[in-house]
Amino acid sequence: MTSAGMQPTALNRTTHPTVAIIGATGAVGQEFLRVLDQRHFPLGGLKLLASARSAGKTVEFQGKSIVIDELTEQSFEGIxxxxxxxGGSISKKYAQAAIDAGAVVVDNSSGFRMTDGVPLVVPEVNPEAITTANIGLGQGQRPGIIANPNCSTIIMLLAVTPIHRAVGVKRVVVSTYQAASGAGAAAMAELEQQTREVLEGKEPTCTIFPQQxxxxxxxxxxxxxxxxYNEEELKMVHETHKIxxxxxxxxxxxxxxxxxxxxMRAHAESINLTLDKPMTEVDARKLLAEAPGVSLIDDRENNRFPTPLDASHADDVFVGRIRHDLSQPEGMGLDLFVCGDQVRKGAALNAVQIAELLLA
Ligand SMILES: NC(=O)c1ccc[n+]([C@@H]2O[C@H](COP(=O)([O-])OP(=O)(O)OC[C@H]3O[C@@H](n4cnc5c(N)ncnc54)[C@H](OP(=O)(O)O)[C@@H]3O)[C@@H](O)[C@H]2O)c1
Incomplete structure (x- = not known):
């Protein structure tokens, strides 16, 4: 029921939605299952979809075996x-069929991120971007898609947005150190195989990546x-502007x-900021300690700062090395080092948080 002055609930037809995972056998798909379970997402039903290669395989979820179905345009009835x-091409091919069947699409691919009218959402940063109007749930409205940003963008924005909101960020220079899992399950297997091969003195097998x-x-x-620039770098630029x-x-x-x-897992980022108004490193540390989705590991005495292993399987993005940038006037520049699990916060968790907002 919608009361005057309130935003109507996006999914007001049910408090226990039936959810489909498209790509359920992949690195992100498998993480979706863990996140839905761990957050006690109020599932009314769960359908797992992948390619014909996986059809008929089973996946264990909450003590039950769920059979994976092949994705087709008819897969979305009741979702x-x-x-x-x-992947983007699958989203582009099948999102409309999901929408036509009455579903809201939360898309992890880059397929619709920069499409006008499609909200690009990090729940800790811009939850207000999700309204029934802009996901098209009103009469005759389209497209019914909410896009999950690129994983490196999400991780950066968790750390930088609180500072941007407080004093304004004029310029960002970011360098990433990205894990195998960002390229999917096959890339993780390739890193493992190559590591073994190199240690055994063999030639490494290069299948996913063209070089060792x-x-x-x-x-x-x-x-x-x-x-x-490569596409990943441009995504960080354009998606941040949109968000x-x-x-x-x-x-x-x-x-x-x-x-x-x-x-294997979790991206790291070195981030340099030029600020509009001054902020001391003490104030930045205090602000980030209280920021949603952020944890600090910033122990100079013991030279202990965030690592990908700290971030692996964690919900929060970890921030450390918070310091005044010596090359800029006092208070006008900051350096940060950030680690975040890109399969989790950079993909599955962020998308489930979006789904939770739809139920709010
Ligand atoms: N990995 C990350 O950290 C990350 C972060 C943010 C966003 N993303 C995005 O999330 C998406 C998936 O990434 P991933 O890392 O999970 O990849 P992945 O491990 O390679 O998994 C790909 C998934 O897509 C399915 N698939 C492939 N072709 C299909 C088809 N024709 N029909 C139906 N399903 C098909 C695969 O099913 P089969 O097993 O049957 O082949 C598998 O479940 C990509 O768009 C990626 O850019 C990934």
Missing amino acids: DIALFSA YAFNLFSHNSPMKPNG WSQAGDKKTAITATCVRVPI
């Missing part, structure tokens, strides 16, 4: 929320653009360098 994590990954690092594997602009901010200057490192 209230469709959590897509099977174990005991190496390289520029992010996303397509390179004519301007010398912050939804809250009425001006455009911050952002440049990114994204690198794949031989870490």
Whole structure:
């Protein structure tokens, strides 16, 4: 029921929605299952979808075996929320079928992130972007999609948005150290296999990445653009502008360098900020200690700062190395080092938090 002056509940037809996971066998799909279980998401039903390769396989969930079905356009009957994590081309091909069947699509791929009218949401940053109007649940409205931002963008924004809201961030220079899991289950298997092969003195097998990954690092594997940036770097720039602009901010200057490192899980980011108004490192530490979704590991005495292992399987993004940037006037620049589990907060958890907002 909608009372005057209140935003109507997005999914007012049920408090226990039936959820479909598209890409249920993948790195993100498997994390969806853990997050839904751990957060006691009020499931009315659960449907698991993947390619024909996985059809008929079973997955254990809350003590039951669930059979994986092949994704088709007919897969969405009775689905209230469709959590897509099977790549952009699959989202583009099947999202409309899900919407036509009455579902709200929460999409992990880059398929619709920059589409006008599709909210791009980090629940701790811009939950207000989700309204029934802009996800198109009103009469005759489309498209019914909410996009999950790129994982590196989510991790950065958890740490930087509180500072931006407090004093304004004029410029961001970010360098990433990205884990294998960001490229999916097959990339994780490749890193494991190559590590074993190299230790055994064998030639490493390169299937997912064109060059040796174990005991190496390289520029992010996303397509390179004519301007010398790769797609991952440009996602961090454009998605941040979209997310912050939804809250009425001006455009911050952002440049990114994204690198794949031989870490199994959780991305790290070195972030340099130029501020509009001064903020001391003491105030920044205090602000981030209270920020939602953020935990501090910032122990200079013991040289103990966030690591990908701290962040692995954790909900929060970990922040440390909070310090005044010596190259800028006192209080006008900050450096941070951030680690976050990109399969979890960078994908599955963020999408489930969006689904929870739909029920709120
Ligand atoms: N990994 C991350 O950290 C991360 C973070 C943010 C966003 N994302 C995005 O999430 C999506 C999934 O990533 P991932 O890392 O989970 O990849 P992944 O481990 O490679 O899993 C891909 C999933 O998609 C399914 N799939 C592939 N082709 C299909 C088809 N034709 N029909 C139906 N299902 C199909 C696969 O099913 P089969 O097993 O049957 O092949 C599998 O379940 C991508 O869009 C990615 O960009 C990933």
